Amino acid sequence: MRSILRIGYLVLGLATAIQGSLVLHDDSFQPDHILRVTARDYTQACMERYSVLVNGSSPGPELRFQEGKVSWIRVYNDMEDSNVTMHWHGLTAFTAPFSDGTPLASQWPIPPGHFFDYEVRPEVGYAGTYFYHSHVSFHAVTAWGALIVDSIEPAPYEYDEERIIALSDFFTKTDEEIVDGLTSTNFTWSGETSAVLVNGQGRLATNATGSCKLAAISVEPGKTYRLRFIGATALSFVSLSIESHDVLEIIEADGHYTKPVKTSYLQIASGQRYSVLLRAKSESELRNEKSRQFYFQLTTMGRPTVLTTFAVLEYPSSTTTDLITVPATPPLPVANITYGWLDYTVEPYYPDYDFPTVEEVTRRIIINVHQNVSERTVWLQNGYDWVQTFPKSPYLVDIYEGTLDLNASYKRAIDSGYGFDNQTRLFPAKMGEVLEIVWQNRGTVDNGGVENHPFHAHGRHFYDIGGGDGLYNLTENEERLKGTHPIPRDTSMLYAYRKETTALAPSGWRAWRIRVTDAGVWMMHCHVLQHMVMGMQTVFTFGDQTDIKAQARTPGRGYLTYGGSVYGNATYSPSVRHFF
Structure with missing residues (x-):
């Protein structure tokens, strides 16, 4: 249906x-x-x-x-x-x-x-x-x-109520200071996050003093809750668990219902979302616990320093919940990364018959990602970065204006052997292709450093077909995929597997499959904001000029000019195309 x-x-x-x-x-x-x-x-x-x-x-x-x-x-x-x-x-x-x-x-x-x-x-x-x-x-x-x-x-799952639990980072430097430092020839790191906030609230660090309140998530005894977790962090890859509530049931990943997966913790990277079912304790269980409040424990992973922060799961009562005290010792073990968490495990709730088999793949694109230090410190994909100052006007605008020849770009991309056109810095694809996109992590040129990268795709969701250490091996991964049912995702993790290796040595991969069915200009990028600013972004075009224009017909000149008539202001109302 x-x-x-x-x-x-x-x-x-x-x-x-x-x-x-x-x-x-x-x-x-x-x-x-x-x-x-x-x-x-x-x-x-x-x-x-x-x-x-x-x-x-x-x-x-x-x-x-x-x-x-x-x-x-x-x-x-x-x-x-x-x-x-x-x-x-x-x-x-x-x-x-x-x-x-x-x-x-x-x-x-x-x-x-x-x-x-x-x-x-x-x-x-x-x-x-x-x-x-x-x-x-x-x-x-x-x-x-x-x-x-x-x-x-x-919904295919029953629950009484829902709660949103959104994670974000706090940096003491301003946006402008961070961007200037990351893009300067005198490279200056943003600094690590000072706090992982929950719904915008939190404390700077464990044992911090002061009046800052922790976020409180209120639940009633005996009810079942859908907890919607949102990874809105800029940098942090977070392990999250709840004190005395170690049975969580994953029911959604990135906007798709899943078959239930029981877990005691979540790993949430920037851009990822999960829903879990939490069955709140009964009144008798709370009496046995002798407590009506429990800590959410959040630990950052894969960074030079480990930061542990907290929020509170509260069962309201006549006693006021303590949102000031931070535990001197974390109540739960401080987590390490579980490499490949949920890989080959999570499955779609509804039958999905659209997953492309390896026999359907028409082209495999390997995107090698690494950091390079020359005049600036940058993140490169197949030797090139992409920043918002590179194109002088939006690719989609150039397509409508007739100044971007996607057929020529596609030919250059195929001739390159990487599927990449270094003149336009595009990864062009034809309608009807079935792409296998492999993100290949490699050691930094100067010191062999490796980092984790949550890659996010705009446009059509991809089928995540797993990841692993070293180099991608098609035959070995096909064996792992046997009997599994990959789920569409829009953000998945390219793991580092180690802190450092030798320059350009392979250190982890993540693979996707996607059918090229919807024409347009779609970004695919690491969702760590610092890495994006430093160039870790790619742009795919699906279809040629004719396909893209046919997708939505003529938009009107107001879309093709900066500050054009589609952008209203205090003096005039915009003329807007209703595409639906």
């Missing part, structure tokens, strides 16, 4: 897109949600920091969409000296291609003093947990918020 509904919505969406026209968004137009982006001094973890905020806070307001239904989100850029975009992390933007929120890839950013109306319609079958964030500079460390897509059908 779900597959029939999904096909029906896709056909309806295509028909509507073809018929769409420019619509004046004047005072008679009422968006479903309004987000206003500002920058000012803001206090978190008892420290004041100049931060980019959404509706005056971090995190911004929770948004709820519904499968198959169009939502309009008006994003105001109220900052005076910075562009902004908004990306709907994990959601697709196939027939509203200018709504993906990727500056210099799929749209011009929103200039100061302007606003842009984003059109988003989640596909049927994508009910789940997401988040939104700015895709400019280092904004996403604070400019983000939870986004939930509700199903048009009853």
